[in-house]
Amino acid sequence: MPTSSTSRGEATARIFTVFRDRGFEGATLAELARATGLGKSSLYHYFPNGKDDMVLAVFDLLDQWLEENMVKPLQSPGTPAQRLRTILRALDELYDGGRNACVLGVLVVGGARERFQARLKASFKTWIGAMRDLAVEAGVARREAQHRAENVVIRIQGALILAGGLGDPEPFRRELRQVEQHLLAG
Numbered sequence: 723m724p725t726s727s728t729s730r731g732e733a734t735a736r737i738f739t740v741f742r743d744r745g746f747e748g749a750t751l752a753e754l755a756r757a758t759g760l761g762k763s764s765l766y767h768y769f770p771n772g773k774d775d776m777v778l779a780v781f782d783l784l785d786q787w788l789e790e791n792m793v794k795p796l797q798s799p800g801t802p803a804q805r806l807r808t809i810l811r812a813l814d815e816l817y818d819g820g821r822n823a824c825v826l827g828v829l830v831v832g833g834a835r836e837r838f839q840a841r842l843k844a845s846f847k848t849w850i851g852a853m854r855d856l857a858v859e860a861g862v863a864r865r866e867a868q869h870r871a872e873n874v875v876i877r878i879q880g881a882l883i884l885a886g887g888l889g890d891p892e893p894f895r896r897e898l899r900q901v902e903q904h905l906l907a908g
Contacts, residue, residue: 730768732760741780742825746773746834777834780825781830781841787816788845802860803902810898813878820850820885820894826878850875853905856895860906870905877904 728736736757736793754776755762769775791812791870817824826845829838850871857867881897 728759728764731783733760733768734776734783737849738780738783738825742823742828745828745832746777746837747775748831754763774837777829777838778841781838781845783821784825784845785848787894788791788848788852791816792849796855797856802856803906806856806902806906809856810901814898817882817894818884818891820891822882823886824879824882827882829875855904861908862906874901874905877878877901 736759737749737754740754740757744753751762751765751772754773755765758765760768765776766772769779791845792809795808798808799807800808812849814820816822826842829835830842835842850868853871853874854864854867857870858864862870878901879892881894885891885894
């Protein structure tokens, strides 16, 4: 049983950051324990199957975030453009203005991809689906909206990679400013 006052939810949030910054292979148990403030035995209490369970908990946390920040705004009042801006503000916050990598992007690389393909696919489909639905509501034909939504996610992911590689968040910021035009323009 954990001796720390760190809850499983708090531990998962901290683990999210380690996986985002180090990837699945790069995140050692020692680093995960240090980040959470839990001993290795406490980590195994919360996550009996080790790093695999930790990644699944991170996906659960991400699913909650997607629901709250991508799906829920679809049912909010306002125009598609207004709701898109709400989503983009949430993305900007999640990625700290382009200074943070995307945990999905990091988990796609390396051995974690095959292990967690179904969860990766579901998360990306949720994100793309939210963008597609806004475009459809704005009057874009469904097939075109799907292509636009996929391209927006590609552009955001690429901008995050470029921002990280350059050590400059401006490519990400610039891309967020262009999403509305790429997704909703008639």
